[in-house]
Amino acid sequence: MPTPVLLAMLSTQPPIEGDDALLRLAQSRLGAAGLGGEIYPGSPEHLQRLLNYRPHNLTCTAHLPRNINLLQGTGRATLMEFVRVAEGKLYGLVLHDQLAFAEHPQETLDAFRETDRLLAEVTDSPWVFVEYAAGLEPDIYARLFDESRDLRKLSAAIDVGHVGIHVCRSSYQAQNPGEDVCALRPDSPELPAKIEAVQQATKNALPAVLGLINHLAKLRKPLHFHLHNGHPLSTLSHFGVSDHLSFLQQIDLPFSYQGGPLLEGMFGVSGLRDITRTATNSASPQATFCLEIHPMEGRTPLGENAPLFSHWRDKSNAERMNYWLDMLLDNAILVRETLEQGTDKAEHNASEIDSAAKKRID
16 A cells, blocks of 8 residues: 555644744644644635645645534535635545434435535545544444445544544443543542543553454545544643643553553554554555644744744744644654554654653753
């Protein structure tokens, strides 16, 4: 199969705010690392502007607003406005699934087919990848693509963190009816008594992700992946979600569990290896991996990129952006090493990368 393509978020995210110099910084650093970008337009006009910040000559995608619903004619019309702007310029567009897909499977399949028909009318249309995001049961999500396997420009986007957290919640609730594992926090008074149950539920995340990848790969269509770690106890994202973490991230506990106060994420480096290897060794003809990791607090001096911000008096957010880019690039190294050299080498380098990241924070 073709060499998998690696991308990273090319965006500004809270709490990092500023002007387009932040995007220029991302464009420069991702391009230098050989990474394509996934951009986040709010409208077709915004997409037209953001296309200027693609890393040159590298595959790029765009993640569309979550309110675009393929079940609605207006949603499909809005999608096509983005498609016409992206024609010949982007490899793919990513949009969210909907919980209503499970309630209206035939209408969903009809909407998929109508979307594919519209895409066929565009000479150099991007792929449209429907992301696992709303919390459908993974088998329901997979069945929709089973039954639309003949579509030529519409396929699946597997967000490994979203799938993993959904499985953690379902597994925990099956053993603890009425309880949401993601409502627990590291400082929850009841957590020491429940930590073993939390960890047992978390162990189910990786097998479920690998199973979904193997299932969808059999359709022999390109697949898009959002790669990030997570844990039901995490409170680290500025968006209040339990995932979108670095694969190097650990969860701090205020008590000791199995010899220490730190928990690994759902996947870690070994799980990342299993995910990327499963995706690339499967029957899917093309895999694109996007590192969709949210910013964490930290600053990295701008160095040679300082001239991009010569018009800024306070460079704090520029340094925060640079730190976030460091984190994305660190994870890109891990992905490449899991693909090229296996988990032992990647885990060895993960320790070195993690040490370097901590020095940057200090």
